[in-house]
Amino acid sequence: MEFRASERTICEQVRKDTKAVCEELGIGPAVVKGSLSLASITKSLRRTLVDKPFPMARSIEEMREACQVADTQEDWLLVVKHWLGRLLSQPHKALNRHTYYYGDDQRCQMKVVLIDGSLCLRVWAGGSEVLATMERVLDISGKPSRVLGKIFGEKFITHLCQHYPIKPSSYELHFARNYIPELYQMVARDEDLTSCMSKHSREYDLPDNAHPTLAYEDSRNAVLSLLYSKEKERYVARAITGLRLPSNGEMLQYSTAYGSSGCRDRFQEAGLYQDTDMTGLELSIKWCDGERLVPYVDGDSQRMEEVGGRLVVDEDGSIEGSYETGREMAERFHCHCCSEDREGEEHRTVDGVVCESCYEDYVQVDDSMIHKDNACYIRSEDEWVREDEAHWCDWSDEWYRSDDAFYDVKILGRTYSFVAHESQIGDINNHHTIEEIDGEPYVTYLENMGEAA
Numbered sequence: 015m016e017f018r019a020s021e022r023t024i025c026e027q028v029r030k031d032t033k034a035v036c037e038e039l040g041i042g043p044a045v046v047k048g049s050l051s052l053a054s055i056t057k058s059l060r061r062t063l064v065d066k067p068f069p070m071a072r073s074i075e076e077m078r079e080a081c082q083v084a085d086t087q088e089d090w091l092l093v094v095k096h097w098l099g100r101l102l103s104q105p106h107k108a109l110n111r112h113t114y115y116y117g118d119d120q121r122c123q124m125k126v127v128l129i130d131g132s133l134c135l136r137v138w139a140g141g142s143e144v145l146a147t148m149e150r151v152l153d154i155s156g157k158p159s160r161v162l163g164k165i166f167g168e169k170f171i172t173h174l175c176q177h178y179p180i181k182p183s184s185y186e187l188h189f190a191r192n193y194i195p196e197l198y199q200m201v202a203r204d205e206d207l208t209s210c211m212s213k214h215s216r217e218y219d220l221p222d223n224a225h226p227t228l229a230y231e232d233s234r235n236a237v238l239s240l241l242y243s244k245e246k247e248r249y250v251a252r253a254i255t256g257l258r259l260p261s262n263g264e265m266l267q268y269s270t271a272y273g274s275s276g277c278r279d280r281f282q283e284a285g286l287y288q289d290t291d292m293t294g295l296e297l298s299i300k301w302c303d304g305e306r307l308v309p310y311v312d313g314d315s316q317r318m319e320e321v322g323g324r325l326v327v328d329e330d331g332s333i334e335g336s337y338e339t340g341r342e343m344a345e346r347f348h349c350h351c352c353s354e355d356r357e358g359e360e361h362r363t364v365d366g367v368v369c370e371s372c373y374e375d376y377v378q379v380d381d382s383m384i385h386k387d388n389a390c391y392i393r394s395e396d397e398w399v400r401e402d403e404a405h406w407c408d409w410s411d412e413w414y415r416s417d418d419a420f421y422d423v424k425i426l427g428r429t430y431s432f433v434a435h436e437s438q439i440g441d442i443n444n445h446h447t448i449e450e451i452d453g454e455p456y457v458t459y460l461e462n463m464g465e466a467a
Contacts, residue, residue, distance in 0.1 A: 015215040015225040017196050024193045024200075028240065035189040035237055039257065039266070044187035044284040046241075050180060052128050055158060056108045058178035059166075063102050065177070066170050070099040078116035081139060090137060090152045095165050097124060122151075133158040135165075183245045187284040189255075190238040195225035197238060201252050201273060209272055210337035211309050218340040224302040226309035226340030229325065230254060232298040239268060241280055251277030253286070254295075254312065261291045269313035290314045297325040308335035308342045351375070351385070424450035 017024070036043060071077045077100070080093045097114070101107040109126040116122055122139040134155040154161055158180050163171040174180070190197055195215075202212040215225050230236050235258060241251040251273025259267050265287040271277040282288060292313035299320070300307040310316055311327055319331035334343045344357045350366030361373040363383040368376065376383045377391075377398040389398045422429050425446045443456070451459040 015195050015220075016222040017193075019193065019196075021196075021200065024196055027192050028188050028190045028197070031191045031237070032188045035191075035257075041285070046185045046187070046280050046283045048179075048182040048184065048280075050128065050131060050158070050182045052109045052126065055128070055133070055162075055180050056102070058174055058180050059098070059109075059162070060102045060105075061178045062170060062174040063099065066173050068095070068099065068166075068170070070103070071096040074114065077114050081114060081116040081120075081122045084139075084151075087152060091165055093122075094124065094135070094137060094152070098165065128158075131158075132156060133161045135161055183243060185250070185280050185284070186242040186244065187281075187286075188240040188242050188249070190240060191233070192231060194230045194238050195227045197240065197249065197252065198227055201240075201249050204246075204248050205250055205273055207272060211340070212272075218338075220302060220307075220340060224300075224307060226307050226335065228300045229297040229307055229309055233296050234324075235259070235294070235296050239266070239281060239286060241273060241277055241284075251280065253277070253281055255286060256292055256295045259292065260294045261289055262287055267292070292327050293329065295327040297327075299323065299325060302341075306333075306342045307340060308333060309340060310335045310337035422450075422452050423448055 019027075032043065071080065077093070077096060080089075080096065084090050084093050097112070098109070101109070101112065111123070111125045113124075114122045116139075120139065122137065125134075125136045127134045132155055135152070137152040139151050154164060159171055159175060162174070198209075198212040199214070202208055211227055215222055218226065220226075230238065235256055237255050237257065239253045239255040240249045242248070243250045251271055253268040253271040255266050255268045257266065258264055261267065266285060267287045267289050268281060269288070269290045269292050271281050271288075278288070290313045292311065293315070295311070295313075297308070297311075297318065306325075308318070308325065311318070313327070315327060315329035315331075316334050317327070317329055317331035318325040318333045318335075319328045320326075320333065325333060332347070335341070336343045347356060347360050347367055347369075348354075349356050349360075349369040349372055350363075351368040351372035354369070356369040359370050360367045361370070361376070361383070363373070363376050363385070365385065373383075375386050377386055377389055379389055379398050379400055384398075384400065386398075388401050390401055391398050425448060427449070429450070448456040450456060454462075
């Protein structure tokens with residue numbers, strides 16, 4: 015949507031909202047100061063390796079072979095890449111000093127140290143008896159991103175810097191209850207970040223004065239948490255946050271964080287609690303052209319229910335926001351016959367609510383709708399009865415009741431219609447005396463069968 019105020023005015027309002035939320039919760043403004051250490055670098059590398067994996071040496075033996083043939087600096091950088099990759103793939107390992115033996119008296123030693131913000135990587139290979147005689151093979155130092163870039167490549171380190179940065183920085187935790195659509199778009203623009211709810215109104219086919227995230231404004235327990243980078247002087251991450259939700263009581267809770275700068279960890283360091291159960295989060299009801307604006311809510315459930323003029327996140331709710339349109343999806347219900355979630359008309363039966371398709375297999379018995387599998391059609395009286403009311407049904411499970419039955423069988427004065435094989439007729443008579451078959455006395459039916467034979 016078009017910005018309803020200047021960015022300066024929006025930021026001033028965020029500061030007011032932050033003060034109000036902090037006073038409401040009895041907390042002080044949170045400041046997160048980043049730090050640089052081998053532990054933090056290891057953590058960022060390990061997470062980037064999950065996002066951007068690369069083929070690694072399959073065994074220590076392959077590492078030994080690589081050490082034996084390595085000659086140029088490029089060779090050794092490739093060896094170190096595999097070496098560090100194998101270490102990072104093991105959760106208990108960290109950047110430190112490590113040694114590989116690649117011959118009877120040969121070893122390759124790697125040492126990683128951090129000195130005054132400079133990362134130093136040193137690799138030696140040589141005789142193991144006298145360390146002083148070992149030949150220095152590789153020794154690079156400098157800014158951590160530059161050193162790591164030489165090893166892992168530009169794309170790998172670019173992803174690391176964007177999502178799990180190792181550069182120390184300070185962030186402030188802010189809260190917003192106003193101008194939420196604008197703040198979504200500001201973070202998306204500045205951090206080159208897109209998400210299903212951060213698009214312009216026109217992409218939801220909405221006018222410029224409407225946006226799905228307007229539903230978060232005027233909420234009693236939902237705020238937009240923001241990370242403000244003091245270095246960049248702008249907001250770098252966002253997360254819809256619930257205040258005192260049932261799942262945690264007093265804590266500030268979010269499900270999903272969007273942004274760079276390792277925002278998930280930064281939010282948690284600032285005092286937020288991550289839990290995907292957002293039950294109880296309230297949204298205000300906003301209308302546009304007669305339709306409710308309902309954002310796609312992050313978390314275990316995107317369903318809501320209208321309670322007291324508000325939308326409340328509830329996994330059993332009948333309302334769900336669409337990530338494509340930003341409006342309420344057509345109401346869905348669970349069909350107790352086919353066990354699928356359906357849209358459209360719902361029908362009440364003795365089994366529960368069923369969909370239009372399944373309803374075709376239900377018939378009326380007295381004042382109830384029951385499934386044909388549990389009923390029997392009496393053609394002579396043009397009515398359906400419950401299965402337990404059809405006296406011939408209790409002797410076998412092999413009957414197939416149908417309204418286009420093949421046989422009309424009269425038993426105890428009532429005529430039942432069903433599909434059966436001719437050989438079953440005698441079995442029926444053994445359990446219940448048949449009076450007529452298809453309107454003829456049973457004796458006549460037997461005589462006709464005898465003549466046919």
